[in-house]
Amino acid sequence: MTNDDLDRILSSKDYDVLPSSGLAASVMEAIRSEAATPPPIPFPWKRALPGLAAAGVALVWLLALVVEELLRGAVPLPLTTSLPIWWVPIVRSIGWSALALLLSLISVKLSMQLASR
Amino acid sequence: MSAAEDQADIERVQAGDISAFEGIVRRWQGPLVNLAYRFCRDRGRAEEMAQEAFLRAYRSLGKWRKKAAFSTWLFALATNLYCSEIRRIPPNTVSLDNIAEIRESGAADEGLLEKDRDRVVRQAVLALPRKYREATILFYFHDMDISAAAESLGLPEGTVKARLSRGRDILRRKLTKTLGTPELEQA
Secondary structure, three states, rough: OHHHHHHHHHOOOOOOOOOOOHHHHHHHHHHHHHHOOOOOOOHHHHHHHHHHHHHHHHHHHHHHHHHHHHHHHHOOOOOHHHOHHHHHHHHHHHHHHHHHHHHHHHHHHHHHHHHOO | OOHHHHHHHHHHHHOOOOOHHHHHHHHHHHHHHHHHHHHHOOOHHHHHHHHHHHHHHHOOHHHHHOOOOHHHHHHHHHOOOOOOOOOOOOOOOOHHHHHHHHHHHHOOOOOOOHHHHHHHHHHHHHHOHHHHHHHHHHHOOOOOOOHHHHHHHHHOHHHHHHHHHHHHHHHHHHHHHHHOHHHHOOO
C-alpha cells in the first residue's frame, strides 16, 4: 500500500452513501416549522437602560453611604440619642431594610411599566 | 450542480418563498450526507447532521456573501457543524494502536480481503488525531482538491497540506504495523 492506495481507497465511490428518500421532506418540514415560529423577542436594551443606569447610581450611592458610615464609626443618629442603647442597631437595621424595600419596589414598578408598554 | 439555480432559489427564499429551499436541499443532500458520513460512519447520524446543516444554512442565508460560490459557503458551514458535533459526541472508533484487533477478529488467515483492508483504512482515518482527521476527510471528500478542502476548513492551503501529509504519514506507519506489508513505507 502506498499513497496511491490510500488515495484509491479513501476517494472510492463505494465509500459514499445515498440519502434516504424522506430526507428532503424531513428537512423541509423542519424548515417550515422554524419559519412558522415567531422570532425571539430581543431584550429591550433601550428601555432598560435608564432603569439600569438608575440602579447603578443607587448602588454607588449606597456603597458611598456604607463607606462613610464605616469611616465615621458608630456615631449615634440624632433620633437614637433618646433611645436605650440596645435600640440603636435595631433602628439602623430597620432604616436600611426600609431603604432596600423602597428600592426594590421602585425597580419592580419600573420594570412592570416598561414591560407593559 | 448549477450555481445559477442556487442563486435563483436563494433569492426566492429571501423573498419569502420557503418552498424554494427544497431545490437547494435536493441538489445538496447527497454531498452533505456523504460528508457527514465520512465523519461519523453512521448513516442515521449522518442524515441528522445534514438536516441540522440545512437548517443552519436556512437561518444564515442572509450571511452568504455572493463573492464565494454558494457550495463553498455551504460546505464550510457544514464542515464547521460536523467538526463540532464529532467533538461533542465522538463516533465509535477503534484507536490507531488497536486497529490490529480488527484484523485479528475479522479476517481470514491468508490475510485481509480487499474489502476488509479498505474498511481498516477508513477506520484508521477516523482514529487519527482531530486536526489530521479533518484535513484528510475533507481532502478526499473534495476529490483531492487542496484548495476546496482549505476553504471548507477555513484554513490556509499550506496548513491543510501539512496536516494532510502528517495524517498520511501516521496512517502509513500504523497501517504498516497492522497490515504487515513492507511496501507500505513511504511511496
